[in-house]
Amino acid sequence: MMDEVSGFHPAGPRWVPRAPRPADDSVFLWQMTHLPSDHCHQRKDMSRHNASRNCSFSDVDELMKTVQMAVHIPTFLLGLLLNLLAIRGFGSFLKKRWPEYAATSIYMINLAVFDLLLVLSLPFKMVLSHVRPPAPAFCTLVECLYFISMYGSVFTICCISLDRFLAIRYPLLASYLRSPTKTFGTCCVIWVLVWAGSVPVYSFHAKVGKYRCFHNMSDSTWSAKVFFPLEVFGFLLPMAIMGFCSSMSIHILLGLRDRRYGACIWTIAASLVVFVVSFLPVHLGFFLQFLVRNGFIVECRARQGISLFLQLSMCFSNINCCLDVFCYYFVIKEFRADIMARRLSRVQLVRQDTVITRG
Secondary structure (H helix, E strand, C coil): CCCCCCCECCCCCCECCCCCCCCCCCHHHHHHHHCCHHHHHHHHHHHHHHHHHHCCCHHHHHHHHHHHHHHHHHHHHHHHHHHHHHHHHHHHHHHHCCCCCHHHHHHHHHHHHHHHHHHHHHHHHHHHCCCCCCCHHHHHHHHHHHHHHHHHHHHHHHHHHHHHHHHHHCHHHHHHHCCHHHHHHHHHHHHHHHHHHCHHHHHCCCCCCCCCCCCCCCHHHHCHHHHHHHHHHHHHHHHHHHHHHHHHHHHHHHHHCCHHHHHHHHHHHHHHHHHHHHHHHHHHHHHHHHHHHCCCCCCHHHHHHHHHHHHHHHHHHCCHHHHHHHHHHHHHHHHHHHHHHHHHHHHHHHHHHHHHHHC
């Protein structure tokens, strides 16, 4: 027979290691220290799963209902009015001042259209974030419009910054690149990119039974192969390009020491500030939620705080469609200053010609 303590079988040399099982009340401790490691991992996964299920976000959702009502309603009204006026204003510049201001006007109209799409999606986002969607296709459409407008604005602002830097630093190259046809083609490429980039939206709620729009997204949505391309190409790279172009443009214009470029400097600075304030907190929230969904952050309070931060940052980033009006204001002011300067130069030329002919 086998020795119960040592595990040695007297009929052969086989050794069967076996730990003595205690006969007292420490059976549970014995099981935790002598059970196989995969069983221990299963117990840990089950405990994490139970902790995840027991973590409630109802307080966060109730708070966000009030915040969204306070932010989205005025944002919708102001954004709708301001962006329609911007489209009308730059459209008139496009007709009357073709092709002098065609490039900037086309970019600004494109930005206003993206902002208008975001504004139109806000009422549906506000309602569908707290109720079950009437149809999965309708929820997907609203989410697509929202994210297309967000990243369309990111790419358009980046292109405006790059275009302005080239016009300041390399005016001959910019005169070739800033033709209306090439500018319109660039805007079309932006639309193609954001529509193609919205493909992961169609799998946001795959294999998820009960869900609400912009919530309860599938695990595949937060996988590294989806998240990191979105974070790098959708935000970090455009922010790096815009930061470089804006800082270099401001540095060059300040070096000229000419007051006529004051409006241009304010336009560049306002665009950079609006970009960072609008999109940096959102993508920081995306990164924190990525850590939550992949098991790096499991503590309930931390997850609740991250959920609140992400929803707040997305809520306040929607104000971007109203903040862009500052960019519109400085651009129109720059246009008018340039037009007045050209008129004065023409008047001076006429006066000189009159003096010469009389003389």
